[in-house]
Amino acid sequence: MSTTHEVLATRARPKPPSALSSVTTLAWRAMLKIKHVPFQLFDVTVTPIMFTLLFTFIFGGALGGSPRQYVQYLLPGVLVQTIIFITVYTGVGLNSDIHKGLYDRFRSLPMWQPSPLFGALAGDVFRYGAASLVIVIVGLLLGFRPQGGVVGVALAIALVMTFCFALSWLWIIAGMLVRTPESVMTTSFVFLMPLTFASDIFVDLSTMPGWLQAAVGRNPVTYLAKASRGLMHGEPVWAEVGWVLLASAVITAVAAPIAMRLYHKER
């Protein structure tokens, strides 16, 4: 027990970490979780491949003349839909941390308290990036030819990520309010299915009845899909880009403080 003796001896405690250092560390943890539970990546790789293939070949002929023509329209939107679906994992992960008691440990450490939230968001960058890459590659194989080139595609992905970060705050709130990770999932689908399908991701607005056009036209996802399409094809629609940025800012401004307050609330 002589080694134990030394290991347990009192020593000077280190200086508490900076906010940047604790966020980086928690982002590292998020990456380790992906490494140890690679199944998490199934949803961000296989699902988008499946979506892209299914929609391109099933709807392609009917909606765009041919799958090859349709994929030019569809791909930027499928990217939007996929990443939006992945945002829910932020809330799911947070919920399981809270219920497993890990948050008690985090909260009793002398670090900048919101670090775990930002660490989780940093981990999301990887997931979003991986999914985007997969979709773009599948698209290229199916004949997707973005006129905006690498820069246009990169800008579109950046815009989608910005919106999805804002959306993540909503799942962080949901993750703290509901009891189980499964219910975060269920809640999210009730919300995300209509949000993404009632948009112009799959079909052009002009094909819909007037009343539906009005609703779908106001859906932020429609703006995001339009903006993403414009950027990828080298015909940026700046008004839509502006609206998406504004929507992201508003969601963040409202949801982030609520999330922070809930996070600090005792349970």
Next chain:
Amino acid sequence: MTYAIETNALVKSFSTTRALDGVDLRIRQGSVYGLLGPNGAGKTTTIRILSTLLKPDSGTARVLGHDVVREPKLVREKVSLTGQFASVDEDLTGHENLVLVGRLLGLGWRAARQRASELLDAFDLEEAASRQVSTYSGGMRRRIDIAASLVAIPEILFLDEPTTGLDPRSRTQVWDLVRGIAAEGTTVLLTTQYLEEADRLAERMAVIDHGKVIAEGTSRDLKTSVGSNALHVQLSNTEQRALAYDIIARVVGDDGMLPAAEPTDVIARLENPAQAAAVLTALTSDSIEVAQFSVGSPSLDEVFLALTGHSAETAQENES
């Protein structure tokens, strides 16, 4: 004198239940202190307030001289908590978990990795270091959890039911660890439902029931408060219990009778050991079959019964 932990009239309610109903504690530095009580007594709530995870509704708590509500950051820099549920990331390996905590305490990557390996060796987990915690046994999980609380040696370590659900061998291992930690100068506050555990580890303890401290002192103090001469009669035949109870009550008086946990037992407080002879004579002349007859210090189980009027195991209320 200053105490490591000092609370005054702590009150905390959760919706309808009053978890703490005026808890006063004075805990000296450098000792192992036990909070003893059944489920729902308020042990966890007390520990969560002291480690700044909960705020009291009223009353004050000072940890190492810092008010837990006004200076939570200073408190967090000096204490560690090992909660009732493993507070490590099950997806990560044992080593990664300890590095994570080290980094979040402010260690550099290299120092955090070195400290992690050191602790894994000392806690007999070096072989499991690179395995995910989800593959660990209950005893290993508890050890990695306690190790995570010791990455930086705290001045006070809170252990919430450290051995609940462990097999006897793992329990002994945890006990040895607690003794080792305390021997190096860390004040340990542990909660337990096991009277034996408090008796073995803690120099002083508080018995807590329904959110109140109902007794405080050393294990010997508590035993003495119930009566140093406890008579313990175990009957061979349960049907004779009522009769035996009356016979003994006639000798020691109704006030001397103590509640017993087992249906075969009768327990009484003697004013002097000589009463034992009178009891035995009276029992034999009424042909009561006695399986065991002893006079001595009461066990902590009996202390708990005498203090609360109910057995430690039967109280069923969930703590939130």
